[in-house]
Amino acid sequence: MGSAHGSSEAHRIKQAEQVFAESPEARGGTGISIVNDIDLKFVFRNLERAMRKEIRLWWDVCSLENYLKCERIPRGLRIRKFPAFEVITPEFEQAWNETLTECSMNLMRLILERDKRELAITKEEINDLNKIYESNVKNLKRDKFQRDKRDYDNQTVYLWKTEKRGGRHQSHSGWERNSSREFSIDTPRSVLKPGRMVQFAGSEVARFQQSSLSPVSSSSFLTSEPELSESEPEDYRNQGNPGDRYKGKGYARRDPVYTRSNRSIQGGRDDGTTAAHHTGKDGNRNKKQRW
Known part of the structure; x- marks a missing residue:
């Protein structure tokens, strides 16, 4: 076993001398099979x-x-x-x-x-x-x-890649390339997709202009009653109960919410009932006249 190992080691040393030989003549006839x-x-x-x-x-x-x-x-x-x-x-x-x-x-x-x-x-x-x-x-x-x-x-052991710019040698080191970069400040991007625009209906634009110019408090827009456009039928516009106009259209009926600003704009009325309704007989009389 020892003799076989020794012969194998000697054979490898002989092949190594032929592989790393400087001259092609010394490398020729080595008996090394090239397997690709x-x-x-x-x-x-x-x-x-x-x-x-x-x-x-x-x-x-x-x-x-x-x-x-x-x-x-x-x-x-x-x-x-x-x-x-x-x-x-x-x-x-x-x-x-x-x-x-x-x-x-x-x-x-x-x-x-x-x-x-x-x-x-x-x-x-x-x-x-x-x-x-x-x-x-x-x-x-x-x-x-x-x-x-x-x-x-070929004397290409150490490569120094340089080029002349304005009569001066400038190296292509990584530090100089990174230091010469200009970084731009990120600006806020739009949430809209490219080619998309925000459009408002005519009633929404008018309401937006009125809210921006009117001195009334912003609490006046808390009413849940939507405004009717001029294209809607007249019978829906003249109904007394705001929730009736949405019957049969899949809308849930909701009672309107009024604030002080609503009462001041509507002349103190609260869906057909006046302030006297809470104080005395005038309120009952107005209620009877309505129904």
């Missing part, structure tokens, strides 16, 4: 499988050789066959057991020969896969060595 487009995953997968198989076969061979040497039979190879008749003498039993032992020994020798052949084949497969992978590594290291050699031959 190697699927290393396939190589590693087969190599792992072959190495596992080799280890298992080696220990099987070693175990069977020791069993045969000690004339012992493992439990898995013992033949359990017995005669059908009941009258058995000790001499017959001894001869029967010796015959079964000899048969088991012959089976063990047969299995041992088969495992030795498989072990030799597996070792050759492992050796071939190792050569493929080692050839790939050698080619990679050789190409890198030749690439670096060309850098020294």
Whole structure:
């Protein structure tokens, strides 16, 4: 085992001297096979499988050789066959057991020969896969060595990329490029999509202008009663109850909400009832007149 390892190490050293030789004549005739487009995953997968198989076969061979040497039979190879008749003498039993032992020994020798052949084949497969992978590594290291050699031959080991601007040399270092950038301040962007505009209906524009010019408090816009456009039917405009105009249109009926500013604008009336409704008889009279 030690001699085989020593010969393999000496062979590798000899190949390394030829791979890293400076002159092409020294590199010629190295016997290095150039393998291109190697699927290393396939190589590693087969190599792992072959190495596992080799280890298992080696220990099987070693175990069977020791069993045969000690004339012992493992439990898995013992033949359990017995005669059908009941009258058995000790001499017959001894001869029967010796015959079964000899048969088991012959089976063990047969299995041992088969495992030795498989072990030799597996070792050759492992050796071939190792050569493929080692050839790939050698080619990679050789190409890198030749690439670096060309850098020294062409005097391009250290590259300083410079250009003249206005008679001065300016380098392209990353710090100067980053420092010369101009950063713009982010401006607020519109929430609208490109090509979209906000449009108001005519009534909304008029109401917006009235609210911006009128001195009335903003609380006057708290009424839940929507305004009617001029295109709506007259019967809806003349109805007394604001909620009736939305019947049959899918709108929920809501009572209007009035504030002080509403009362001041409407002349003190509160949906047909005056302030006197809360104080005395005038309120009742007005209520009766309405209904």
